[in-house]
Amino acid sequence: MTLVERLAAAGPAxxxxxxxxxxxxxxxxxxxxxxxxxxxxxxxxxxERAHQLLDDGYARGVRYVDVARSYGLAEQFLADWLRxxxxxxxxxxxxxxxxxxxxxxxxxxxxxxxxxxxxxTFDRQLAETRALLGTHIDIYQVHSVTPxxxxxxxxxxxxxxxxxxxxxxxVGLSTSGPEQGAAIRAAxxxxxxxxxxxxxMQVTWNLLEPSAGPALAEARQAGCAxxxxxxxxxxxxxxxxxxxxxxxxxxxxxxxxTPDALALAAVLHQPWVHVVLSGAATxxxxxxxxxxxxLTLRPDHLAALLHLAEPAHEYWQHRSRLAWT
Numbered sequence: 001m002t003l004v005e006r007l008a009a010a011g012p013a014x015x016x017x018x019x020x021x022x023x024x025x026x027x028x029x030x031x032x033x034x035x036x037x038x039x040x041x042x043x044x045x046x047x048e049r050a051h052q053l054l055d056d057g058y059a060r061g062v063r064y065v066d067v068a069r070s071y072g073l074a075e076q077f078l079a080d081w082l083r084x085x086x087x088x089x090x091x092x093x094x095x096x097x098x099x100x101x102x103x104x105x106x107x108x109x110x111x112x113x114x115x116x117x118x119x120x121t122f123d124r125q126l127a128e129t130r131a132l133l134g135t136h137i138d139i140y141q142v143h144s145v146t147p148x149x150x151x152x153x154x155x156x157x158x159x160x161x162x163x164x165x166x167x168x169x170x171v172g173l174s175t176s177g178p179e180q181g182a183a184i185r186a187a188x189x190x191x192x193x194x195x196x197x198x199x200x201m202q203v204t205w206n207l208l209e210p211s212a213g214p215a216l217a218e219a220r221q222a223g224c225a226x227x228x229x230x231x232x233x234x235x236x237x238x239x240x241x242x243x244x245x246x247x248x249x250x251x252x253x254x255x256x257x258t259p260d261a262l263a264l265a266a267v268l269h270q271p272w273v274h275v276v277l278s279g280a281a282t283x284x285x286x287x288x289x290x291x292x293x294x295l296t297l298r299p300d301h302l303a304a305l306l307h308l309a310e311p312a313h314e315y316w317q318h319r320s321r322l323a324w325t
Contacts, residue, residue, distance in 0.1 A: 012293040013061030019277040023050045025072025027107040029322040031235030036281035050077040056283045064092045070099030070113040071127045079132040097125035098143035141172040146278040147182040162192035172200030176313035183216035200225040207308045209315040220272035228276045237263040264292035
């Protein structure tokens, strides 16, 4: 079965994946993140939190887990959980390479991660991921590709990635920045020996930043798995700020749900999406997020919500100013 077929067979909740970016390291850029984690953000405390989320998510039907080399110890936490649980062969694992975690488990680090899309980094990080996750790598993605990334132009790297795809791993990429559409379309054009190279796209799309939608429709049409990240705009759409963006808060109250579930449901109603990621840092947040899988929105609901959209450059400028906490 393909990735999409495996998730579709697992039920509605399987369309909501669990990302471990917010609990794999002590600092992240989500609004309100400092209140979500234990007061003492030790390795053991965050491992326990990650395992709680994985246990709860699995029990509720979550079957896709997203990690990355730069998410602190997220791959290690997931590997520990997979060994402890055993018999969870229905879990689909996606990881990413291209950023190196540099914060040394400090919240106040000057630099938390460094990007490098070179062949040397790919070779090193793939070996690191395999050492932890072994055969539990279903998708391996280039992390945070922009139109100017060497990952889109380096033929040696493309050969390395194609070799990995030949071993049964889906090769993909994640994107960031106001030109996500251009990066997606450039990736769709890349072939190795006549075969498309990138078969999954993990892209930021949310009610504030929907600009990649047309390119994602093209990716879906081309047969790619489409995974949406940052669906809550790093917490801006989670209802945690003093005033929820209108009409998000108003419609959430009308539908007797929460702003976060509504924002995630709006993603799931896009015809090109396969999986939307929850970045929950608590089991309560995860439970609220998962309500999205059963929410039904009318076309007028979606039209009203899309009025929240900001110009892409403004959105990404705002995101760049968010603090690591």
